[in-house]
Amino acid sequence: MKSSSLALKYLAVIAVALALIAVLAAWSAAVQDGPWNAVPRVLMVCVVIFTGPAVMVAKKQNAMMVRSDSAEGIEREVALRASSAVFYDALVLITAFGASFLIFGDYAHPAFMTIVLLVTLIVMYFIRHAIILKKLAQ
Amino acid sequence: MKNRVAELRSSKNLSQEELAQAVGISRQSVIAIEKGRFNPSLPLGLRLGKFFEVSVEDIFELDD
Structure with missing residues (x-):
């Protein structure tokens, strides 16, 4: 509600x-x-x-x-776990985006690739957050 | 870690929301604690003990 x-x-x-x-x-x-x-x-x-x-x-x-x-609630724990998971996702994604930029560099603008990477990471954070919260509190 | 939070809450006829409000956390935190999926911090454990008028050891117990 x-x-x-x-x-x-x-x-x-x-x-x-x-x-x-x-x-x-x-x-x-x-x-x-x-x-x-x-x-x-x-x-x-x-x-x-x-x-x-x-x-x-x-x-x-x-x-x-x-x-x-609250500093003692589950929300801090969930945010911490989601951030930690997305950090590892970022390492993999940055490598993947770097490699794809080397291959498709002539077709995609670096700024566009960077924005796509950032949006992907933000979306992944919220997905991870929702999954972890559901796992812990439902 | 096992705990008796759900049992103690039921004995006081409290809802999860009421307990959450009393100890200053969200209802989702209470759900996670009761299910043993989230271990509360020491201050929160002490607050729960104070609220239920029992010692922390009476609420929380280490797994064998």
Whole structure:
């Protein structure tokens, strides 16, 4: 029930951000070349920038509510185990990506490969976290 | 390590959530402790002992 309330909080924050962006986009289209045309664009950038921290605040509030931020709870143990596992995954993946870059280097941009590697590692962390948590606490 | 957390909690007619709230951890931590999948830290073990009004040795026992 509490995880669904957290998901609802995330969705609410994202929905509010999207609604604000839509309103600001409409405002931006309406003013076009007027003297105030930079204002909606600047506000849109602000909304995008502040959505991340707002999601983090929602996450922190939820952690405090369910006491998952306790130093003695299982959450720290799960995070530690997931980080440790992903470190070894990173060693293997970096080697694999390095080798594939040597082979397909002409077709893939290094920045693109780096982003793919980082996204893969982040996804693997969350997968490992979910698996370890399920194994320990369910 | 074996423990009697589930037994002691039942004897006090407490839910996992209530115990979790009393000792300052999440319900998932209580589930993991009761199932013997997570060994609590010494301070948490002492808090559990204080809460149940028993010694730590009465709650936790090393496997043979």
